Amino acid sequence: xxxxxxxxxxxxxxxxxxxxxxxxxxxxxxxxxxxxxxxxxxxxxxxxxxxxxxxxxxxxxxxxxxxxxxxxxxxxxxxxxxxxxxxxxxxxxxxxxxxxxxxxxxxxxxxxxxxxxxxxxxxxxxxxxxxxxxxxxxxxxxxxxxxxxxxxxxxxxxxxxxxxxxxxxxxxxxxxxxxxxxxxxxxxxxxxxxxxxxxxxxxxxxxxxxxxxxxxxxxxxxxxxxxxxxxxxxxxxxxxxxxxxxxxxxxxxxxxxxxxxxxxxxxxxxxxxxxxxxxxxxxxxxxxxxxxxxxxxxxxxxxxxxxxxxxxxxxxxxxxxxxxxxxxxxxxxxxxxxxxxxxxxxxxxxxxxxxxxxxxxxxxxxxxxxxxxxxxxxxxxxxxxxxxxxxxxxxxxxxxxxxxxxxxxxxxxxxxxxxxxxxxxxxxxxxxxxxxxxxxxxxxxxxxxxxxxxxxxxxxxxxxx
Amino acid sequence: xxxxxxxxxxxxxxxxxxxxxxxxxxxxxxxxxxxxxxxxxxxxxxxxxxxxxxxxxxxxxxxxxxxxxxxxxxxxxxxxxxxxxxxxxxxxxxxxxxxxxxxxxxxxxxxxxxxxxxxxxxxxxxxxxxxxxxxxxxxxxxxxxxxxxxxxxxxxxxxxxxxxxxxxxxxxxxxxxxxxxxxxxxxxxxxxxxxxxxxxxxxxxxxxxxxxxxxxxxxx
Ligand code: SF4
Numbered sequence: 001x002x003x004x005x006x007x008x009x010x011x012x013x014x015x016x017x018x019x020x021x022x023x024x025x026x027x028x029x030x031x032x033x034x035x036x037x038x039x040x041x042x043x044x045x046x047x048x049x050x051x052x053x054x055x056x057x058x059x060x061x062x063x064x065x066x067x068x069x070x071x072x073x074x075x076x077x078x079x080x081x082x083x084x085x086x087x088x089x090x091x092x093x094x095x096x097x098x099x100x101x102x103x104x105x106x107x108x109x110x111x112x113x114x115x116x117x118x119x120x121x122x123x124x125x126x127x128x129x130x131x132x133x134x135x136x137x138x139x140x141x142x143x144x145x146x147x148x149x150x151x152x153x154x155x156x157x158x159x160x161x162x163x164x165x166x167x168x169x170x171x172x173x174x175x176x177x178x179x180x181x182x183x184x185x186x187x188x189x190x191x192x193x194x195x196x197x198x199x200x201x202x203x204x205x206x207x208x209x210x211x212x213x214x215x216x217x218x219x220x221x222x223x224x225x226x227x228x229x230x231x232x233x234x235x236x237x238x239x240x241x242x243x244x245x246x247x248x249x250x251x252x253x254x255x256x257x258x259x260x261x262x263x264x265x266x267x268x269x270x271x272x273x274x275x276x277x278x279x280x281x282x283x284x285x286x287x288x289x290x291x292x293x294x295x296x297x298x299x300x301x302x303x304x305x306x307x308x309x310x311x312x313x314x315x316x317x318x319x320x321x322x323x324x325x326x327x328x329x330x331x332x333x334x335x336x337x338x339x340x341x342x343x344x345x346x347x348x349x350x351x352x353x354x355x356x357x358x359x360x361x362x363x364x365x366x367x368x369x370x371x372x373x374x375x376x377x378x379x380x381x382x383x384x385x386x387x388x389x390x391x392x393x394x395x396x397x398x399x400x401x402x403x404x405x406x407x408x409x410x411x412x413x414x415x416x417x418x419x420x421x422x423x424x425x426x427x428x429x430x431x432x433x434x435x436x437x438x439x440x441x442x443x444x445x446x447x448x449x450x451x452x453x454x455x456x457x458x459x460x461x462x463x464x465x
Numbered sequence: 466x467x468x469x470x471x472x473x474x475x476x477x478x479x480x481x482x483x484x485x486x487x488x489x490x491x492x493x494x495x496x497x498x499x500x501x502x503x504x505x506x507x508x509x510x511x512x513x514x515x516x517x518x519x520x521x522x523x524x525x526x527x528x529x530x531x532x533x534x535x536x537x538x539x540x541x542x543x544x545x546x547x548x549x550x551x552x553x554x555x556x557x558x559x560x561x562x563x564x565x566x567x568x569x570x571x572x573x574x575x576x577x578x579x580x581x582x583x584x585x586x587x588x589x590x591x592x593x594x595x596x597x598x599x600x601x602x603x604x605x606x607x608x609x610x611x612x613x614x615x616x617x618x619x620x621x622x623x624x625x626x627x628x629x630x631x632x633x634x635x636x637x638x639x640x641x642x643x644x645x646x647x648x649x650x651x652x653x654x655x656x657x658x659x660x661x662x663x664x665x666x667x668x669x670x671x672x673x674x675x676x677x678x679x680x681x682x683x684x685x
Contacts, residue, residue: 034660045503052501057489065486068478080640087471139666140657156657163659182658186666193667198575214642224653224668227608230645242474253627254501256648257591267516268591268650271608271668276642284552284571285604286644300477306486377489 024160028328031159035322038265045257045267056258057377060313063212063246067303067312070212070245071294077215081277083290091121094293098123098204098237101291102132105234107201111193113219113226114138115206116154116316117239117295120338120351123204134204135196137225142189146173152332154339155263155318160331193225203229203287207240208315209255210292213248216274217292220259227271235289236278242294243312249274255315262317262375298351307386311347313376320370320380326363335360342370342380349387361387502590502625509589509622510676516592520651521664523673533616533677534563540673541565544612546578552601556583556616559677571602580610580669585636585646586629587622587674593650594674595629597643604645608653613669620679 046052063070075085088094102110110127112118112134124134124145136145140157144150147169151157158166163182170185171178180188197203205226209218217238219226230236246255252272260266279286302308321327321341332340337348337357345364349357361384370380468476506512514524525540527533537560541547549567551557560567560581567581582603585595594615596607607613623629626648633646653668664670 031660034656046501047499047503048501054489055501061486061489065482068475068482071478072475077640081642081644087469087474089470089473089477093470137667138657139655143657156660158657161658163661166658182661183663185658186655186663190665190667214640216642222653223655223666224608225666227604227647228667231604231608242478249630249633250627253625253630256626257502264656266650268593268648270650270652270654271647272650273645273647274642275645277644279598280644283598283644284602286598290644294474296474296477300474300481303478303481304484306484309481309486 024331025329027160027162027165028331030162031156032322032328035156035265039261039319040265042261042265042267045261052254052258053375053377055254056315056375057313059246059251059255060315060376061310063251064243064303064309064312066247067242067245070247071242073212074210074215074245075294077211077213078217078277078292079215081215082280083215083217083277083292086291086293088293088295088297090297091295094121094239094295094297095123095126097291097293098239099127099130099132101235101237101289102127102130102202105201105289107234108132109196109200110134110202110204111137111197111200111229111233112141112204113206113221113229114141114151114157115204115239116151116338117206117241118204119151120297121239121295123239135193135200137193137197137223137229138221139186139189139223139225142193143169146170150333150338152340153318153321154316154341155321160333193228197228198232200229200233202235202237203233204237204239205229207238207244207292208259209252210240210245211249211252211274212245214274214276216249216276218252218256219273219275220256220269220271221273222264222266222270224271227273230273230275230287231285233287235291236275236287238275238290238292239295240292242296242299243314258375259315259317262319262373302347302350308346308350308383310378311343311350311383313378314343314347315376316343317375319373319375323369323373325365325367325369330363342384343378346378346380346383346387349391354390358387358391361385361391505590505624509624510619512589513587513592513622513674513676516589517651517672517674518592520592520672522592522651523671525673525675526678527675528678530559530562530677533559533675534565536675537563537565537614540614540675541579544578546576546611548576548578549581549614550574550577550579550602550606550610551581552606553583554601556581559616571605574602574605574609577606577610579612579614580606581614581616582606584615584617584621586632587617587676588624588626588629588648589622590625591650593626593648594672595633595646595648597647598645599637599643603643607647607649608668611665611669612671612673613649613652614673614675616675616677618677618679622676 086097127134136142143158153159167180170176205219207217208220256272260269278290327341345360364384366381368381517524525536551567585597598604652664652672653666655666
């Protein structure tokens with residue numbers, strides 16, 4: 001309960017300051033504007049964009065509905081390709097498996113390409129505590145790592161920073177020109193990271209998709225940093241949520257373009273790579289070892305209920321974040337969770353502690369923009385409602401909340417009771433019991449002097465008849 | 466006895482999937498034959514070239530080996546670091562015939578100015594080049610040098626991604642795929658700073674595709 005209060009109180013504090021931070025809003029609106037323009041332009045590649053969503057929704061539904069079967073097929077194909085497969089029931093299992101590989105290769109340096117699953121299990125902290133340096137290689141993640149901040153957005157980690165912010169940060173930490181252009185900053189990071197790719201013993205990536213038929217691990221990226229992280233290192237470690245598995249390589253014909261179209265507005269992301277194990281005998285380069293860690297960490301809880309199961313169809317394109325009016329105002333860090341935005345609201349309470357994170361579902365206007373853009377047609381706003389319902393009914397709901405809603409709904413059902421006492425008493429009743437939970441930024445609607453009930457009766461039975 | 470993590474997760478999966486869920490409502494399989502994408506232009510090479518240029522890649526078409534030699538030489542003129550690295554015998558052969566020296570000392574790869582490779586396929590719809598680790602130093606040469614030249618034959622053009630997957634299946638029987646297959650679409654890029662496009666984030670700043678007509682032989 002105390003944890004419950006802490007997390008949601010922090011949320012209240014942060015959102016009330018971020019929500020009124022005009023500078024933050026300006027940067028986000030600018031960056032979001034560019035995203036929306038690109039996505040709009042990308043629509044012309046589709047004869048029938050709605051059909052693309054239907055098909056994608058269907059593919060992901062099929063994949064998740066037979067998740068067990070697909071994972072077992074993936075596991076055996078992956079082993080045939082010469083990779084190891086490790087199942088991780090929780091974050092701890094995954095962390096230990098990574099550390100084991102790092103230790104075995106006797107390395108103190110790991111290069112990592114962008115992966116939300118590694119954020120979820122707080123891999124960097126863990127490895128650093130164990131004396132291993134982790135270098136984020138995706139430029140956005142690199143910027144965030146330099147600044148000591150978690151990613152702000154699941155696709156564009158440094159979306160809340162202007163080019164001036166990044167130039168100032170690089171100037172402070174790396175001694176570059178304080179007015180350096182995005183190009184100069186990118187080149188600087190490129191040059192610094194080149195050596196690290198060669199020095200590092202282990203490269204860690206996430207996975208956008210896993211292929212049940214070929215045992216393939218698919219990684220989508222624009223910069224080439226995941227490619228570089230899996231070229232010179234001795235071992236390639238993949239951390240993938242169990243929901244990433246697809247039935248067939250052929251599904252990528254639709255899902256690669258769709259992920260690009262919704263994620264960044266590109267027709268195809270610059271590098272879409274499939275890894276089938278470590279370097280083969282007849283090949284000349286690549287890691288000697290590949291380990292794929294299949295991460296549950298609460299996902300099977302989402303799977304249990306056919307309703308929440310749909311959240312596992314998510315391909316992490318970020319479109320729902322970019323469409324969300326709440327996200328645009330409070331920003332990605334306010335959620336205090338790895339996955340922000342509408343999809344974060346839906347899954348975080350289930351992946352973590354429901355009572356601690358259910359408040360996120362309250363912070364929604366239920367406008368439905370998220371559902372409208374989702375490429376795999378996850379009914380996000382309905383699922384947010386479902387969380388609210390669960391919160392209101394569940395044991396985590398506060399006693400006061402229970403009691404007040406009960407009293408309120410009884411009173412509303414028994415309007416005649418209230419009608420007898422008149423509007424002033426009604427206000428008193430609602431103010432007394434509901435007011436404190438209603439929030440100070442909203443004013444309680446004062447009950448009308450005459451109730452709808454009595455007005456209706458008057459209409460249907462005019463007194464002169 | 467305590468369950469292994471593997472058994473734990475599999476048990477959880479089994480238990481969770483007891484209740485099936487309904488398929489999504491908006492499936493229209495009757496339209497699936499046509500597919501959701503815009504139809505392709507007739508000429509695959511033209512479609513490919515247009516896309517690649519939009520992506521800020523470079524496209525060069527050569528009808529004969531002699532033409533290829535001229536274009537390769539011209540392309541190299543604009544390059545600061547003229548150390549070509551090439552490890553694939555067929556492509557080395559083309560470079561030799563074009564009179565361009567190349568290096569093969571892979572332990573000095575950091576000195577490379579240009580990586581020259583072949584490819585698995587060219588995908589017209591998206592202007593993508595599919596490469597793999599079955600090519601000699603396929604992981605390194607397609608991403609590490611600051612400039613990447615791809616020399617391809619027109620018979621390697623396929624309409625869409627799924628056709629390229631079909632080729633892979635034919636070429637490498639199941640479970641024998643190259644350890645890495647990468648579909649490269651344009652030069653390496655980032656837009657992580659204020660959504661401003663910068664080329665050459667970690668991979669090549671320049672991507673060139675030289676498309677050589679198949680009939681082109683030594684004497685032409
Ligand atoms: S829920 Fe849908 S829109 Fe949001 S990130 Fe996932 S796939 Fe994209």
